[in-house]
Amino acid sequence: MATKLGTGVLKKQAKKAANVVSAPARGLKNLANNGGELHGPSPNPATNLVIADIALRTGTMVARRAVERSVLGASYSPRKAKSILKGRSISETLLHGALARVAVGSVPGALAVSGALVVKTLYDRSRARQARAEGARDLHEQAKDGETS
Known part of the structure; x- marks a missing residue:
């Protein structure tokens, strides 16, 4: 009896999957019946x-x-935050965009990028005082770059 129940559930799931696959085809038929107009x-x-x-x-x-x-x-005033964001280099922006694309592109990419970020965070926490000083110095330089441009 358990196998009949399992088979019935599988048949229902297969029918649902077939409906999902055929939905775009129905949409194309409706589009053809609608005179080919898209909204x-x-x-x-x-x-x-x-x-x-x-x-x-x-x-x-x-x-x-x-x-x-x-x-x-x-941590910063709105004016300094705006300067920091404005002072980013093109290479930083492209690198961040590329990392985001790798993370979104596949599960292994997401695991690699998130794993690297976790390692970097743990490394920074292990030397928190130096990391805080380095980060503040980098953001200060970015803010200077943002104010001059």
Whole structure:
């Protein structure tokens, strides 16, 4: 009886999976029946995709800056925090972006990046006084760079 119950559950799951796979095909049929029109500001679907991409990237950028300012705002004035963020080099920005892409791209990448961050954090905590001084010195230099540009 347990095997019949298990088979029934498996059949239901397979049917659900088939419905999920066939959903895009149904969407294409509905699109064809709708005269080929997509909903969006432009009748061109490529333009709508560009608009959506720009909107998402802009929203992400605004949210990232807000989080960065709030993290720095705990220890620095808003003016100095803004200078610090403005003073980052292009190579730092590209490195952080590349690490984020590796972390998001795959599970092994996420494990490697998060593992490296954990090791760095533990290393910094083991020599907290020196790490705090080095970090403050680096941020002070970044703030100087941000004020001059």
